[in-house]
Amino acid sequence: MKRKITNWGNYPAVESELYHFRTEEELKKLIGLPSVIARGNGRCYGDSSLAPFILSTLHFNKALSFDMESGIFECEGGMLLDDILQIIVPKGWFLPVSPGTKYITVGGAIASNIHGKNHHIDGTFCRHLIEMDVLTADGNIYTCTPYQQSDLFHATCGGMGLTGIILRAKFYLKRIETSYIKQTQIKARDLFEILDLFETYRSQPYTMAWIDCLKQGKHVGRSIMMMGETATREHLKQSHIATALGVHPQKHISFPVNMPSFVLNPFSVRAFNQVFYMKNWKKEIHNIVHYDPFFYPLDKILHWNRGYGKKGFIQYQFVLPIENSKIGLIDILKRINRYGIGSFLAVLKLFGKDESFFSFPMEGYTLALDFPMKQGLLPFLDELDQVVLDYGGRLYLTKDARMKPEIFWKGYPNAESWYEIMIKYNKSYKFRSSQSDRLEITVPANKKNYANSTHIRSHF
Template sequence: MQPEQQPTCGWGRYPILPAVVHRARWLQDLVNSGETTLAQGRLRSYGDAGLAEVAISTLSLNRFLDFDAETGILEVEAGLTLDEILRFIVPRGWFLPVTPGTKHPTIGGCVAADVHGKNHHADGSFYSHVEAMTLATAEGQILRCCRQEHADLFSATFGGMGLTGYIYAVRLRLLPISSDRIDTVTYRTADLQQTCDLLSSTQSEYRYSVAWVDLLSRRRRGRGLVMLGDHGSGSQLAPHTGDGLPVPLLPEIALSRWPLRLGNIAYYRRQWTRERRVRVHYDRFFYPLDGLRAWNRAYGRRGFLQYQFVVPFEGGLSCIERFLDQVGEEATCSLAVLKSFGDGPTGPLGFPEPGWTLALDYPRTDRTIRALRDATSVIREAGGRIYLAKDAILEPTHFQGMYSQLEEFVQIKKRYDPHNRLRSAQSDRLGIT
């Protein structure tokens, strides 16, 4: 492994921390690491979850290991990205069973963050579709983990943010498709209540559902566009193409309240009818922001924060309203996306639980950080939690009050990493390590 010293940051471009990065090319490189470190992929988590003083890059561990075209069981090394996997499986009539809103994370990162998608209410998170994985522990053991073997380590790795071991390979059960198209329907809604009602009433009809919501509207906060979809029929199976258009650094004025409010008005009004049906390629439906290459640069040199939480359905809508009221004018939300979570297994530090999940993008300022930290108490008191894959500012007391299985996770980690070699900037900040 050849070390490289460099500044590193997550997708939010905050914080930026120095790191020595080693590159693993074979499984043995993970076993022989022997120092305090963390596995690192494409750094598509938003905050400091993937940052460490010493990291091992898995990007050269990008080989396909096994594929059964009849059953759709795929095994790949951890550094392979969803982008690379999709280019391989779509022409063969298969799709990812769960996918986040970008196709650029590594498969190892998807396990570590236990990613979810627009179909959690129907299919759960990544946890539900991984058959097995191979991990190298911090003590140098190579373990094959599944629900029957080393089940504690298998479970804790989902949502464990890389703290349980170096993921080497993942065995995943794919979803069969007959077309690369998604049949979509989009509805305009008048306020947050109507948005939530529509998401609730359509869950049994559509595999995929998500809502863009306008939180800057003065009179109808929470109005939005509810987008629903299912895999279409047909015989065309073309993978995505292209890398998207580059995005320049924008001046801070472009990210102030009035320009963003005008942008929201334009986006909301681009659909003139209440209902619109269209068939689109999967790339457009699942990964719209990937059409803008390095779109995180739009937030300028300060970077941005994505703050994502989930709150139970019971009282969830009023909790969201209280949270937004408390943040008020102190923080300007540039993008808000609402989804619903259903039942589904996850690890001790897994994020999803039945309820409403709201992901909010904010240009980073000290004022915004203070406002979000103050309003986090609203989420905690409602029985909600913050998604660690998006977090850069959560405080230890709030974290410990949100994750009731934290002690279980810590004990499993100690079992396989007794010297606490696996750690990140986030795990140190939150008091996990």
């Protein structure tokens, strides 16, 4: 039965039929549908896992093996990071890369090639991926690695589910002595100071900053830097030693209903930003915190996306190359001020060099912003898209819900090379999504009109 399905941004809503599978045999029968897209836990923000026919991986979610000596973990593609943490943390291991929520699947982590607070040191999730099994449009299952069936491996990493369905994955974990983080917070008076702090503390394993995107004048871009490293047992209070490798709690609070749209306005956002910035009354704060509030602060609030109202919201995330980051960020922050409503959740991160074939990160700075859906937002974001492109940047496909095709094809220099590999394994567009149609990836009539041919180069 068809029903309207949305992902985490609650925009757009797509009329869909949702199917579940528990075995490969059940899945292969479902591949007979006209066209499909895999969907994990629906934590991407836009329409990249929405389509008329959706295959949910949530019941294909078993842990398969865990080598506690080498830190190699293998599981099915529908397993949540949350469930993996429950297994590995008590044994002294952690995820090599983690986004801002633990409620995503491993398949989703690969399809998005997720990044975290440690990209400047550890890169993306797929950098730690040993091998994976992918079911392609012809019904075959390929075991691929960086060296075997390597074109499929690299095109699947960040490929948004368009090369096939990720059945299994094997990847390296990161050893930890405790499940606590030695955290430092530093207030920055403006954008220039926060960028200097990122460079000064580049050797810190985990870094990010909350940024006040509505502050104007000489304090534009004022921020709070948050950085951390895994705490050792010597860092812990005696009362924490017994739970030195304790996992995250399961207690949550919940947004029971959608927030009225009038609650989010320029006054409320400015007031929140002022309180958030001033709550750190010291310039610098040091403390020991559990990994859960450090990596996943919003996970304790179930359905926090309802805070943006029934119309939903757009999470807008872009990256600018390092040489253009300072001038580009100032330009974009000024435009947001003129637009008149900013974001409670504005997160700035530093990316290191990235060797991925087809992924979002590049060496530079990425800013993620939440905008509630309202009249005038989409034309404003079209304006920002062009600004990002002019500075040599691009948008994150996992957060995208409305980008125009030319922004995608011009922003991803390997898009044409990736497309040629994708279509090799996805003949007749068996795997397609609302996003891939919108970006004219799986509706290819005008595809080559947008690509900047001077940037195209094949890796294979």
